[in-house]
Amino acid sequence: xxxxxxxxxxxxxxxxxxxxxxxxxxxxxxxxxxxxxxxxxxxxxxxxxxxxxxxxxxxxxxxxxxxxxxxxxxxxxxxxxxxxxxxxxxxxxxxxxxxxxxxxxxxxxxxxxxxxxxxxxxxxxxxxxxxxxxxxxxxxxxxxxxxxxxxxxxxxxxxxxxxxxxxxxxxxxxxxxxxxxxxxxxxxxxxxxxxxxxxxxxxxxxxxxxxxxxxxxxxxxxxxxxxxxxxxxxxxxxxxxxxxxxxxxxxxxxxxxxxxxxxxxxxxxxxxxxxxxxxxxxxxxxxxxxxxxxxxxxxxxxxxxxxxxxxxxxxxxxxxxxxxxxxxxxxxxxxxxxxxxxxxxxxxxxxxxxxxxxxxxxxxxxxxxxxxxxxxxxxxxxxxxxxxxxxxxxxxxxxxxxxxxxxxxxxxxxxxxxxxxxxxxxxxxxxxxxxxxxxxxxxxxxxxxxxxxxxxxxxxxxxxxxxxxxxxxxxx
Ligand code: UD1
Ligand code: CA
Numbered sequence: 001x002x003x004x005x006x007x008x009x010x011x012x013x014x015x016x017x018x019x020x021x022x023x024x025x026x027x028x029x030x031x032x033x034x035x036x037x038x039x040x041x042x043x044x045x046x047x048x049x050x051x052x053x054x055x056x057x058x059x060x061x062x063x064x065x066x067x068x069x070x071x072x073x074x075x076x077x078x079x080x081x082x083x084x085x086x087x088x089x090x091x092x093x094x095x096x097x098x099x100x101x102x103x104x105x106x107x108x109x110x111x112x113x114x115x116x117x118x119x120x121x122x123x124x125x126x127x128x129x130x131x132x133x134x135x136x137x138x139x140x141x142x143x144x145x146x147x148x149x150x151x152x153x154x155x156x157x158x159x160x161x162x163x164x165x166x167x168x169x170x171x172x173x174x175x176x177x178x179x180x181x182x183x184x185x186x187x188x189x190x191x192x193x194x195x196x197x198x199x200x201x202x203x204x205x206x207x208x209x210x211x212x213x214x215x216x217x218x219x220x221x222x223x224x225x226x227x228x229x230x231x232x233x234x235x236x237x238x239x240x241x242x243x244x245x246x247x248x249x250x251x252x253x254x255x256x257x258x259x260x261x262x263x264x265x266x267x268x269x270x271x272x273x274x275x276x277x278x279x280x281x282x283x284x285x286x287x288x289x290x291x292x293x294x295x296x297x298x299x300x301x302x303x304x305x306x307x308x309x310x311x312x313x314x315x316x317x318x319x320x321x322x323x324x325x326x327x328x329x330x331x332x333x334x335x336x337x338x339x340x341x342x343x344x345x346x347x348x349x350x351x352x353x354x355x356x357x358x359x360x361x362x363x364x365x366x367x368x369x370x371x372x373x374x375x376x377x378x379x380x381x382x383x384x385x386x387x388x389x390x391x392x393x394x395x396x397x398x399x400x401x402x403x404x405x406x407x408x409x410x411x412x413x414x415x416x417x418x419x420x421x422x423x424x425x426x427x428x429x430x431x432x433x434x435x436x437x438x439x440x441x442x443x444x445x446x447x448x449x450x451x452x453x454x455x456x457x458x459x460x461x462x463x464x465x466x467x468x469x470x471x472x473x474x475x476x
Contacts, residue, residue, distance in 0.1 A: 093220060116139065118195050148232065170233070359376040364382050393419070
């Protein structure tokens with residue numbers, strides 16, 4: 001019989017696994033009205049980081065254990081997951097049991113019963129997919145009943161300690177509050193991430209007795225398995241931060257610091273210059289092209305994509321924005337904007353959602369743009385508000401130009417034709433249309449549409465003459 005291909009074997013492997021992610025705890029130590037697992041690290045909920053690492057490790061079937069009122073958690077998860085509800089949270093063992101029906105029922109949901117179960121805490125955002133994969137491979141290679149991901153080198157406060165026997169085998173996990181004097185000082189801690197053989201997990205879980213605090217500890221499955229001659233493997237994480245759990249706001253800040261450093265290291269390895277990683281705030285969801293330079297105190301957030309050869313900051317805050325190649329963004333705030341190639345913005349500009357700046361647009365300082373399209377070559381050098389506007393190509397916007405887009409009830413549009421010249425301090429009272437190649441005089445208040453090739457002046461602006469078209473100038 002021919003050997004199964006690597007891909008087929010991987011596929012078979014996947015079908016043997018399911019993951020249970022525990023996300024139903026009260027998160028009391030966060031002192032928050034929000035569930036702990038939706039607090040964010042580098043722009044993404046804790047739980048979303050865990051789920052993407054599980055998927056990245058090749059496990060497609062995931063059951064998330066959630067509390068009964070869990071709309072806010074469910075809304076924060078994308079991708080295909082199943083949910084199991086844990087009523088009152090009575091500990092990690094109790095939470096894992098909540099997933100049992102989904103995974104151990106008779107052909108539950110028409111799906112195969114998994115042979116191995118990966119169980120993970122939903123509060124470990126620094127876990128990397130390769131670490132999960134390594135744990136699963138170790139579990140299979142050792143033919144273990146339980147494989148625990150452990151760490152050495154993290155602050156041990158509040159964590160479960162790994163107890164090994166004289167031969168180095170893991171025999172128990174002892175929670176800090178239950179640890180005897182000697183156990184307290186063990187520096188190998190439980191990462192809260194495990195692989196279990198399903199046929200061992202479910203029966204052993206049912207044997208777990210309540211702890212002194214009345215909780216059912218998932219960690220008790222370890223000594224129950226070891227005691228009945230099962231095989232427990234311990235794998236020390238290569239990077240201890242992988243298992244870092246977030247229980248408090250301090251730990252949330254620490255997790256952000258570590259992930260931020262990892263993200264900066266990653267992008268520098270991809271050819272991005274980051275002047276000062278310590279003051280560069282990147283979300284896990286952003287991307288950059290090579291030879292882009294990021295100056296200090298810059299925040300790049302959400303679904304932002306930045307092209308090649310750009311320069312950002314110092315002091316730029318950029319969210320959900322698409323930036324082409326060769327753009328310069330000085331210290332400015334950009335939200336939900338689109339910049340084509342070769343655009344210059346700032347310093348001190350504010351681009352609000354729906355701002356589309358086409359190729360070569362130049363905005364100097366103190367320009368606010370909202371829900372507007374600026375065609376190629378538009379220049380607005382100094383303090384202006386451009387809202388609900390369509391501005392034709394090569395239009396020059398003089399200092400102090402305002403689109404008066406709000407009449408107290410409605411937002412109205414301003415349309416400016418190609419190559420128009422808007423004089424300093426022009427008020428464009430929308431809805432309004434300024435024709436191609438027309439000119440408004442300094443300080444004009446434009447209340448009526450201006451035809452093409454017309455000069456208007458005054459308040460309210462009146463047409464004073466038709467402009468004779470000139471050949472395009474070759475200098476600025
Ligand atoms: C747990 C481990 C500890 C380990 C640490 C690693 C136990 C008993 N202790 O402690 O050994 O060192 O993780 O970070 O397992 N959860 C529920 N329902 C519950 C309780 C918790 O879903 O009833 C969820 C939480 O939402 C959280 C995860 O399980 O995502 C872990 O719970 P948490 O209370 O944070 O456990 P730790 O005290 O950190
Ligand atoms: Ca925890």
